[in-house]
Amino acid sequence: MKGPSIVENRRLLGLLETALMREARLWKAPVFKSECVQSGDVSSCQHQEMIVWLGDVNRRLHFCPETLALGVCILNRMLTTVKAQPKYLKCIAFTSLVLGAKINEEDEVKGSVSDLVAESGCSFSTAEIVRMERIILDKLHWDLYTSTPVDFIHIVRSFTFFWS
Structure with missing residues (x-):
């Protein structure tokens, strides 16, 4: 089996650099309250529960892993943009997954x-x-696509390293 050509490796390297630059520009870590108590802010436990729930919904709807990864990225970007109340978290999470599926x-x-x-x-x-x-x-300025961990895995897997 023949590995990718030098041109193909350069193209993949360009994709990786573009993805890294976009991630650096768009990604901010969401800040959650550390305790898992009910209050006016989303806690880290509530966020983790939503991620697990989204994974379950993603499987039920037979979406690909890339859709889940993008849905989680949209959710996290939304939570860094606005201060969401816990009662809306499930709706925000599900809608993020729907938007990821549309893409x-x-x-x-x-x-x-x-x-x-x-x-x-x-x-x-x-x-x-x-x-x-x-x-x-509106909050994400119609710019939904961001590099996801799955994108990086696909790009890195595409590289062929030649060991001499």
Whole structure:
């Protein structure tokens, strides 16, 4: 099996550099309250619970891992932009996953928002999801795509290192 050419390796290196620059420009670490108590702010425990829940929903909806990774990145970017109340966290998380699916999934896979709400078992109305989509898009200036850990894995896996 023949490895990638020098031109292909340069292209992959360019993709990696672009992804790193975009990540450095867009990524900020969300700051959560360290304790897992109910208060007006999202705690780290609540955030972790949402990530686990999103993984479960992602599997139920048969989305690819890239969609989950992008959904989590959108969620984290949203939480660094606004101070969210815990009662809205699940809606923000689910909507982030839906937005990630709109970017990564084929139309045949993702279905309509109402279908996704029904299949996920969420208690949100379609109107709530659409409203939250507009809020997220507005707060993130319609710039949803960011490099995800899965992107970096794909790029690094594509490199072939020749050992002499």
